[in-house]
Amino acid sequence: MEFFQYDFIQRALLAGLITGIVCPLIGSFVVVRRQSLIGDGLGHIAFAGVTGGYMVGLYPVVGALILTIAGAVGIELVRRRHIAFADMGLAIFFYAGAAMAIIFSTMTRMPSTGLLSFLFGSIITVSLTDVITIAGAGTLVLLIVYFLFDKLMLMSLDEDIANVAGINTGMINMLFSILTALVVVVGMTIVGILLVSALMIVPVATAHLLRVGFKATMGWAVIFSMLSVFIGLTSSFYLDIAPGGTIVMTAILFYIIMTIIRQCIAFKERLKEQISSSFGDE
Amino acid sequence: MCEVKLFDIHFSYNTNVAIDNISLTISQGDFVAVVGPNGAGKSTMLKIIAGLIKPTRGQVQIGGKDIFTAKGHGLIGYVPQNYGKNVQGFPATVKEVVALGLTLGAAAAKKKAANHITNHMMELVGVENLRDRRIGELSGGQQQRVMVAMALAANPQLLLLDEPTSGIDYEASARIYELLGTLNKNLGITIVMVSHDIEKAVSWANKVACINRKLCFFGSSKEFDGTHAQSRHLWYYTGQ
Numbered sequence: 270m271e272f273f274q275y276d277f278i279q280r281a282l283l284a285g286l287i288t289g290i291v292c293p294l295i296g297s298f299v300v301v302r303r304q305s306l307i308g309d310g311l312g313h314i315a316f317a318g319v320t321g322g323y324m325v326g327l328y329p330v331v332g333a334l335i336l337t338i339a340g341a342v343g344i345e346l347v348r349r350r351h352i353a354f355a356d357m358g359l360a361i362f363f364y365a366g367a368a369m370a371i372i373f374s375t376m377t378r379m380p381s382t383g384l385l386s387f388l389f390g391s392i393i394t395v396s397l398t399d400v401i402t403i404a405g406a407g408t409l410v411l412l413i414v415y416f417l418f419d420k421l422m423l424m425s426l427d428e429d430i431a432n433v434a435g436i437n438t439g440m441i442n443m444l445f446s447i448l449t450a451l452v453v454v455v456g457m458t459i460v461g462i463l464l465v466s467a468l469m470i471v472p473v474a475t476a477h478l479l480r481v482g483f484k485a486t487m488g489w490a491v492i493f494s495m496l497s498v499f500i501g502l503t504s505s506f507y508l509d510i511a512p513g514g515t516i517v518m519t520a521i522l523f524y525i526i527m528t529i530i531r532q533c534i535a536f537k538e539r540l541k542e543q544i545s546s547s548f549g550d551e
Numbered sequence: 552m553c554e555v556k557l558f559d560i561h562f563s564y565n566t567n568v569a570i571d572n573i574s575l576t577i578s579q580g581d582f583v584a585v586v587g588p589n590g591a592g593k594s595t596m597l598k599i600i601a602g603l604i605k606p607t608r609g610q611v612q613i614g615g616k617d618i619f620t621a622k623g624h625g626l627i628g629y630v631p632q633n634y635g636k637n638v639q640g641f642p643a644t645v646k647e648v649v650a651l652g653l654t655l656g657a658a659a660a661k662k663k664a665a666n667h668i669t670n671h672m673m674e675l676v677g678v679e680n681l682r683d684r685r686i687g688e689l690s691g692g693q694q695q696r697v698m699v700a701m702a703l704a705a706n707p708q709l710l711l712l713d714e715p716t717s718g719i720d721y722e723a724s725a726r727i728y729e730l731l732g733t734l735n736k737n738l739g740i741t742i743v744m745v746s747h748d749i750e751k752a753v754s755w756a757n758k759v760a761c762i763n764r765k766l767c768f769f770g771s772s773k774e775f776d777g778t779h780a781q782s783r784h785l786w787y788y789t790g791q
C-alpha cells in the first residue's frame with residue numbers, strides 16, 4: 270500500500286498508536302474516579318501552553334507540557350480542598366486555560382493553520398522530535414501505571430481503605446494527575462486538543478458495555494482505541510480530513526455498534542425467557 | 552502486638568463536637584462491639600483509630616506506636632460504613648476486588664497461593680457464586696460482603712468494621728458474625744466492630760464500648776448484658 274510508504278504517515282501511525290495505548294489506560298481510571306472531564310480541562314490548559322509557548326519562542330510540546338503539568342497539580346490541590354464539588358474546581362481550570370489560550374493566540378497573531386493543527390490534530394506535521402517525545406512520555410506512563418496498578422485500582426474503589434493500608438494516597442493522586450497531563454500532551458499532536466480527552470473516555474465506555482472485569486475492560490478499551498486510531502488515521506489521509514475528527518468519530522461508531530449489539534442480546538434473552546415461560550404455562 | 556490505646560481523644564467537625572475525651576485500651580485479641588445511637592460518633596472514632604482523621608486532641612497508639620507511624624504494612628483492615636460512591640458501577644469482578652485485598656497484606660502471596668486465598672475468602676463470606684459478577688452491579692448487601700472479604704484477604708491483625716452487617720440478610724449476617732468470631736478466637740485477630748444490632752454484636756463480642764460523644768460504658772459484654780435494661784437504655788441514648 271502506498272499509504273505506508275510515506276515517512277510522515279509512519280511517524281503519524283507510530284505516534285497515534287502510542288497515543289491509542291496510553292489514553293484509554295489512564296482513561297480507565299479517570300472514568301471510575303468520576304473525573305471524565307479532567308482531560309478536557311487539561312486540554313484547554315495545553316492549548317494555552319502551546320500559544321503561550323509560541324509567544325515566548327518555546328517548542329510547542331514543551332510549552333504545553335509545562336503549563337499542563339502545572340494545571341494538573343493545581344487541579345489536584347483544589348480537588349483535595351473541595352472534595353464535594355471537585356468538578357467545580359475543574360471547570361474553573363478549564364475556563365482559565367481557554368481564556369489564556371485566547372489571550373496568547375490573539376496577542377501573538379499565531380497563524381491559524383498552526384492553531385488548527387493543534388486543535389484538530391494533524392498527520393502531516395508530526396516531526397521526529399514529536400515521535401520521540403511521545404514515545405518517551407508514553408513509556409513513562411506505561412511503567413508508572415504498571416507499577417502502581419493495584420494501588421490505583423484500590424484508590425479508585427475507595428480511598429479510605431487505601432489510606433488505612435498505608436498507601437500514600439496524596440502522593441499517588443498527585444502523580445496520577447500529572448500522568449493525565451502527560452497523556453493529554455502526548456495525545457494532543459495526533460488527535461488534537463479539542464478531542465484528546467475523547468480518546469481517554471469513549472473506548473473505555475465501549476469496553477464497559479462488554480461487562481467484563483477491570484483488567485479486561487482496560488484491555489478491550491486499548492484495543493478499541495488502537496483500532497479507532499488506525500482507521501481514523503487511514504481515513505484522515507484518504508479523505509483529507511483532520512485526524513481528530515475521524516479518530517474520535519470511529520471510536521464513537523464502535524460505541525454505537527456495541528450498544529446496539531448489547532440491546533440485541535438483551536432482547537434475545539427476553540424473548541427466550543418469554544417463550545420458555547409461555548411453554549411452562551401450558 | 553496489637554494493643555490499641557486511646558488517650559484523651561477529642562474530635563470536633565468545625566464546632567460540632569463528635570468525640571469528647573475518650574480514653575480506652577483494647578487488648579490484643581479483644582472483640583469489641585461499639586454501640587450507640589445515630590450521630591454518636593462511632594464512625595468518627597473508628598476513623599480516628601484507623602488513622603484516617605487526626606484527633607483534635609489526644610493520641611492513638613497501636614502496639615505502643617503512634618497510629619500514624621504504625622499505619623500500613625497490612626496491619627489494619629478497615630471496612631468503611633459508606634464505602635466510596637465509586638463502587639457503584641465499578642467494573643472490577645468480585646474476584647478481582649477480593650484479590651486486591653491480598654496486595655494490601657504484609658507479605659504479598661505467591662500467585663497460586665493467592666488464588667487459593669481469594670477463593671477461600673469468597674467462600675467464607677458466601678460470594679463464591681458471584682465471583683465473575685462486577686461489584687458495581689451487585690446489591691448493597693452483596694457489595695458489603697465483598698468488602699469484608701477484601702479486608703480479610705489482607706490478613707490484618709486489627710480489623711475495624713463499621714456496620715459490616717447493615718443491609719445484610721439474616722442468614723449472611725449470622726455467617727459474618729460467626730466468621731468474625733472464628734477469626735478472633737482461632738487467629739487472635741483483634742476486632743473492633745460498630746453495630747446497631749446490639750443483641751447479636753454483644754453476644755459475639757467480649758467487650759462493649761457504648762458511645763454517645765463521650766464513652767458511656769466500656770467493659771465486658773457480660774457486664775453490659777447483665778446490666779438492668781433501664782440503665783442500658785439510659786447509657787445508650789443519653790450517655791448518663
Ligand SMILES: Nc1ncnc2c1ncn2[C@@H]1O[C@H](COP(=O)(O)OP(=O)(O)OP(=O)(O)O)[C@@H](O)[C@H]1O
Pocket residue numbers: 564567568569587588589590591592593594595596632
Ligand atoms: N464530614 C462531616 N462534617 C461535619 N460533621 C460531621 C461529618 N461527619 C460526621 N459529622 C457529625 O459528627 C457526629 C458523629 O458522626 P458519626 O458519623 O461518627 O456518627 P455515627 O455514630 O457513626 O452515626 P451512625 O450510627 O449514623 O453511623 C454527627 O453529629 C455528625 O453530624
Ligand SMILES: [Mg+2]
Pocket residue numbers: 593594595632713
Ligand atoms: Mg457511622
